[in-house]
Amino acid sequence: MGDYVTVSVDVPVNVRGDVQEQFSELQRTNKHFTVLCQQNGGCMGCCGHDFLSKEKINEAIRMNTAEFAETRPNTTQEYVRFRDRNAASDLRHGVCRNLVKLEEGIGCPLHPARHKGEDLREGHCDIHYLCDTAKAFATWDVTKQDEFLQFIAARKLDNITYSILMDSGGLWNEFRLKRRGALQGMR
């Protein structure tokens, strides 16, 4: 699969206030991590590609979850067996077959937070991948990052729509246009 990152499952649902409390400036983003992955209940934007539609993504997650429930992995070996039941490149409607609905929301059951730090995603997807929006976010100052987090919160998107828009860069683009308009209005 190559270039997907996690849907983090170890951080509670985020609103901007929570993010500010939970993450210091330096913890917001780095080369391998960004708080953007945890906005709107979690982003799954890079757990697949060529998404067909929101409905198809939901269907894929529903089917993955049914397989996960049927398999009921408990030990590391069982999780690895679940992970390897299909090749990493064998996506379902463009969605990674490991992406499931967990108690805390949509997430990856292979995440290290669920395995005492052992990362079972290694070798299956690129755990250090960041989308272009996240890469850009990492270069912004705190004020601009705050604006973007507020902008995201104000959109009140469901997490699949949020994921699609993060993956496509659509939200970043909207933010850019809004900001440009606001700046021009000030002139």
Ligand code: SF4
């Ligand atoms: S293995 Fe997990 S983190 Fe990696 S692409 Fe699949 S669902 Fe996402």
Ligand code: SF4
């Ligand atoms: S698409 Fe971007 S924000 Fe979403 S999980 Fe991937 S890196 Fe994180």
